[in-house]
Amino acid sequence: MDFNNEGSKPNSKYQNIMKRYFFGVLILFTALHWNYGQHSDYNSLTDLSYYDQTYKDPYLRQRCKLDLYYPQNSNNFSTVVWFHGGGLTRGSKSIPEPLKNQGVAVVAVNYRLHPLVNAPAYIEDAAAAVAWVFKNIERFGGNRSKIYVGGFSSGGYLSLMVSLDEKWLEKYSIHPNEIRGVVTLSATTFTNHTIRKEYGIPITQALIDHYAPVFHARGDAPPITLITGAREKEFYGMYEENAYLRRMLKINGHDQNELIEIGGYGHEIIDVGIPLLIKRVEK
Numbered sequence: 001m002d003f004n005n006e007g008s009k010p011n012s013k014y015q016n017i018m019k020r021y022f023f024g025v026l027i028l029f030t031a032l033h034w035n036y037g038q039h040s041d042y043n044s045l046t047d048l049s050y051y052d053q054t055y056k057d058p059y060l061r062q063r064c065k066l067d068l069y070y071p072q073n074s075n076n077f078s079t080v081v082w083f084h085g086g087g088l089t090r091g092s093k094s095i096p097e098p099l100k101n102q103g104v105a106v107v108a109v110n111y112r113l114h115p116l117v118n119a120p121a122y123i124e125d126a127a128a129a130v131a132w133v134f135k136n137i138e139r140f141g142g143n144r145s146k147i148y149v150g151g152f153s154s155g156g157y158l159s160l161m162v163s164l165d166e167k168w169l170e171k172y173s174i175h176p177n178e179i180r181g182v183v184t185l186s187a188t189t190f191t192n193h194t195i196r197k198e199y200g201i202p203i204t205q206a207l208i209d210h211y212a213p214v215f216h217a218r219g220d221a222p223p224i225t226l227i228t229g230a231r232e233k234e235f236y237g238m239y240e241e242n243a244y245l246r247r248m249l250k251i252n253g254h255d256q257n258e259l260i261e262i263g264g265y266g267h268e269i270i271d272v273g274i275p276l277l278i279k280r281v282e283k
Contacts, residue, residue: 041072042101043140050109050132063112064125066132069095070105070140078146078180078281079105079137081130083155085186088122088194089114091155098274103283105142107133111158119195119211123168126158130179131172148181148281152270153235154194156187160213160245164221176222183225183280185273186238189213189245193236203236214245219253225280226259227273233266 045068055061071077080099084091093108100106111125130149138144149159162168163182166175191207201207208215226246231239239261246259260276262269 041074042069043072044069048132050129059112059116063110064128065093065110066129067093067095067108068105068140069100069108070142071103074103075141076143076146077104077141078148078283079107079133079142080277080281081107081109081133081147081149081159083109083111083126083149083151083158085151085153085155086113088154088157088192096270096274098271099278102278102281104278104281105137105140114194114198118198119192122154122158123161123165123211127162127168127171130162131169131174134172134174134178145178146180146282147178148183149179150183150185150277151187152185152273153267154188154192156184157189157192157213159184160187160189160224161211161216163224164213164216164218165210166216177220179222180282181223181225181280182221183227183277184242185227185269185277186229186234186267187213187226187242188238189226189241206237214241214248217245217248217252217254219249221249221254223256223280224249224254224258225276226257227269227276228259228261229265229267229269230261230263233264235267238267 109129226242
């Protein structure tokens, strides 16, 4: 330890070091306290049915539920409707950790899965869940005009289908252009590979039909952000599918779109992709 000529009083350099140390500790304490407060100011509701429970189908009644995570003492907040991945054959609703404590509500959705159902049941469920959010979020303090839709892998596929093909939400008297924005992570944009399986088509054979988001590319769609892993590491040409959707959107006059390729990553990009999603959500 350095001292000045008085022999007992630390010199100014040492004082500055100590000031920076204590200031740093104060910042860390404040940040931890703020994060704790943010977490404690959220409410969570689980297993809310988004279909009328008079439906007789027991699988629909059991599976078609959502979780709502929303700011407790806030109004006019944005909402992210989040669809999990799993190839339309597996997976379950959950709120990814990077989506928590961001000042926005998150709705995590379960939907029916193959082989217990086939297309278009998955898309019907996604549309019903989004419609539930439009009809109910204001009861919890959210803004109906600030609803975003997103998901990972096949969850991203469902996000794009309900946002681009107008018929699914129009069943609920909602136009998909009311969605504030769409952000997908490693989404299928051609006909989903599980739906191809239903047709007897292998995963290595590409298909674009009415169950493909790119089939419905249109110029007046909501803003769309497509995020993928590195093209050489992604799942079965996922980057190229997203690049093709972006190109077709632009050809049809859609100018509020972007494609982000995350270098060094393959298909699993949730942890690095969600911060990019959050940046595109109005707080």
